[in-house]
Amino acid sequence: MKNLKIKNAALSVCAVLMSVTALSAVSPADAKTALKLSHFAAETHPGHIAAKQFKERVEARTNGEVEIQLYPSSELGSPPEQLEQTVLGIIDMNLPTQGALDKYEKAFGTVMTPFAFGSYEQAHQVLDGPFMDWAAPKLEEKGLVMLSNWEYGFRNVTNSVRPINTPEDLAGLKLRTPPELQIVAALEAAGAQTTQIAFPELPGALTAGVVDGQENPIGVIYHYKMYELQENLALTRHVYNSMVHVMNKKKWDSLTPEEQTIIREESVSAGNLMRELVQQQEADELAKIKAAGVNVTEPDLEKFKEQMGPAYERVSEYSGEENMKKFLSFIGK
Structure with a gap:
């Protein structure tokens, strides 16, 4: 026994x-390391197409060791809520615009200075080069790692009252804007009245006549079918902004060096894809908007720039004068 x-x-x-x-x-x-990537773009938008490429390539290059879980169309909350959750580590990665990031680091507030950039090429060179070298370390102090710049585009105005050719045509129009001060300052300097309405409520507000119009990049106007609710589109290009791929710093630090390299490289690659898609699709989307009967105008932007003095002062005060001086040096002003 x-x-x-x-x-x-x-x-x-x-x-x-x-x-x-x-x-x-x-x-x-x-x-397996599972990383949540949340963003606000529609599933048909280039932003989500780029996010899907990022997911596929990261998972392939890590042999499935890193899994990217995608949450498009603000599934995990409004854009500010998503970014806050990323700072707190509830969400691992996010694609906010500079207008959201400037709530944490004021240097980002300078990017959306009205009429700062004359072309996509100029914006990309500045944001990927001197601006990122300057701003990324500042953002890390706030708990976010800046992986790369993606795209969103130049913003334009739609309305249901009249065509816009000069700043005088904007006078008295009530336009919905997001809460970013830079956009508000630009349109108010040009003579419009502004009000903030949550994006999901915007179509209803346009239909009910609560506001006369709104402003967004061409891709947003097209993918959310705002052109079906508005008779006029003016290519004002008053503010440029882009999605910025950021990651919670503690989560970033928990990755291996090899994983970090793969994630950063594929973030840049996805951002480049989104840039290509946005620019390629804008011409096609604009043609379809015109074919739908929308009156599209191309205002003389110099006349709008002449009105921007008060807007520049507001943006400089908000972002910090030293930050503004630094940014202006990047764009040669």
């Missing part, structure tokens, strides 16, 4: 050792 007990005990120990050995053998293969 005693020998039997010893034998059974030995077998039990062997079984435990075999289980531990088996577990250790499969654990590395089974180990």
